Amino acid sequence: MKIGILGTGGMAAALGGAWVAAGHDVLxxxxxxxxxxxxxxxAAAGAGSLADAARHGDAVLLAVPAAAAPRLVTELADDLAGRTVVDCTNPLVPTDDGLLLDVGETGSIAWRLATAAPGAYVVKAFNLCHVSSWTLRPPTFENVPLAVPFCADHPTAVAATRTLIDSIGCTPAPCGGLVRAAYLEATAALAIGMWWAGLQPRNAFPSPAEAPQSWAASPRS
Ligand SMILES: NC(=O)c1ccc[n+]([C@@H]2O[C@H](COP(=O)([O-])OP(=O)(O)OC[C@H]3O[C@@H](n4cnc5c(N)ncnc54)[C@H](OP(=O)(O)O)[C@@H]3O)[C@@H](O)[C@H]2O)c1
Structure with missing residues (x-):
C-alpha cells in the first residue's frame, strides 16, 4: 500500500519504519x-513536503500535535479527498485534575478532522499505545499480538486500516464508527493518566471469564 505520513516526529519514525519493514511504500x-x-x-522511507505525503498515500497517517491537526487537515483537504486519513492524535491537556481532553463541542478531534476534510475517510487508530510499542517487530506482549482498536465509517477506510494493522503483526479491533472515536480519545486520557500515576491500566481490564462465578451472579440489567 502507498502510505503518506504527515509529521516527522516519534510516531512518524516508529510507524513509518514498521510499515516499510512490512513492504509498504512510505513517504x-x-x-x-x-x-x-x-x-x-x-524509517528507510521516502521524504517530501506535507502536501507530497498527502498526495502519496492511499492511507495517510496524521502524526502531528492534535492542536495543529484541524488547521493542517483543512489546508490539505483537497489533497486528502478520497484517501483514508488515520488520526493517531491525542488532544490531551495536563491540568491539576489530571489529563483532560480538549475537543471543544465536537466530541472528538477525529470528528473535527472529518468535518475539516469532508472528502477524506477519517479513521481513529494507533492512539492508545506509547510510541515505543510500534518499534517492536512485531508488537507482541506476553506472546499475544497487540490489538489495535479503531473507529471508521467508510468501507475503504476499514479495509485500509485492517491492512495497516495486520501487516505489522497486530490484530485489528474494529470498535464502531467514527462517532465512537471520542471513546478511544477518552481511553487514551485515562490510560496515560494512569501510567503517569504509576498504575498499570491493563490490570484494570481482566476478562469476565477469569472470574466466572461473579459473572454468573451479576445482575444483567
Ligand atoms: N508519542 C507517543 O507515544 C504517542 C502515542 C500515541 C499517539 N501520539 C500522538 O501522535 C501525534 C504525534 O506524536 P509524536 O510523539 O510523533 O510527536 P512529535 O515527536 O512531537 O512530532 C510532532 C510532529 O508534528 C509536527 N508539527 C507540529 N506542529 C505542526 C504544524 N502546525 N503543522 C505541521 N506539522 C506540525 C512537528 O514538526 P516540526 O518538527 O516541524 O515541529 C513534528 O514533525 C500526537 O498527536 C500525539 O498525541 C503520540
Whole structure:
C-alpha cells in the first residue's frame, strides 16, 4: 500500500519504519525538509513536503500535535479527498485534575478532522499505545499480538486500516464508527493518566471469564 505520513516526529519514525519493514511504500512529509529527510532515513522511507505525503498515500497517517491537526487537515483537504486519513492524535491537556481532553463541542478531534476534510475517510487508530510499542517487530506482549482498536465509517477506510494493522503483526479491533472515536480519545486520557500515576491500566481490564462465578451472579440489567 502507498502510505503518506504527515509529521516527522516519534510516531512518524516508529510507524513509518514498521510499515516499510512490512513492504509498504512510505513517504514521510514535514514542514521542514531536513527533518523530513532525517525521519525518512530512520524509517528507510521516502521524504517530501506535507502536501507530497498527502498526495502519496492511499492511507495517510496524521502524526502531528492534535492542536495543529484541524488547521493542517483543512489546508490539505483537497489533497486528502478520497484517501483514508488515520488520526493517531491525542488532544490531551495536563491540568491539576489530571489529563483532560480538549475537543471543544465536537466530541472528538477525529470528528473535527472529518468535518475539516469532508472528502477524506477519517479513521481513529494507533492512539492508545506509547510510541515505543510500534518499534517492536512485531508488537507482541506476553506472546499475544497487540490489538489495535479503531473507529471508521467508510468501507475503504476499514479495509485500509485492517491492512495497516495486520501487516505489522497486530490484530485489528474494529470498535464502531467514527462517532465512537471520542471513546478511544477518552481511553487514551485515562490510560496515560494512569501510567503517569504509576498504575498499570491493563490490570484494570481482566476478562469476565477469569472470574466466572461473579459473572454468573451479576445482575444483567
Ligand atoms: N508519542 C507517543 O507515544 C504517542 C502515542 C500515541 C499517539 N501520539 C500522538 O501522535 C501525534 C504525534 O506524536 P509524536 O510523539 O510523533 O510527536 P512529535 O515527536 O512531537 O512530532 C510532532 C510532529 O508534528 C509536527 N508539527 C507540529 N506542529 C505542526 C504544524 N502546525 N503543522 C505541521 N506539522 C506540525 C512537528 O514538526 P516540526 O518538527 O516541524 O515541529 C513534528 O514533525 C500526537 O498527536 C500525539 O498525541 C503520540
Amino acid at each position: 514521510v512529509g514535514g514542514r521542514s525538509p531536513l527533518r523530513a529527510r532525517r525521519t525518512a532515513e530512520l
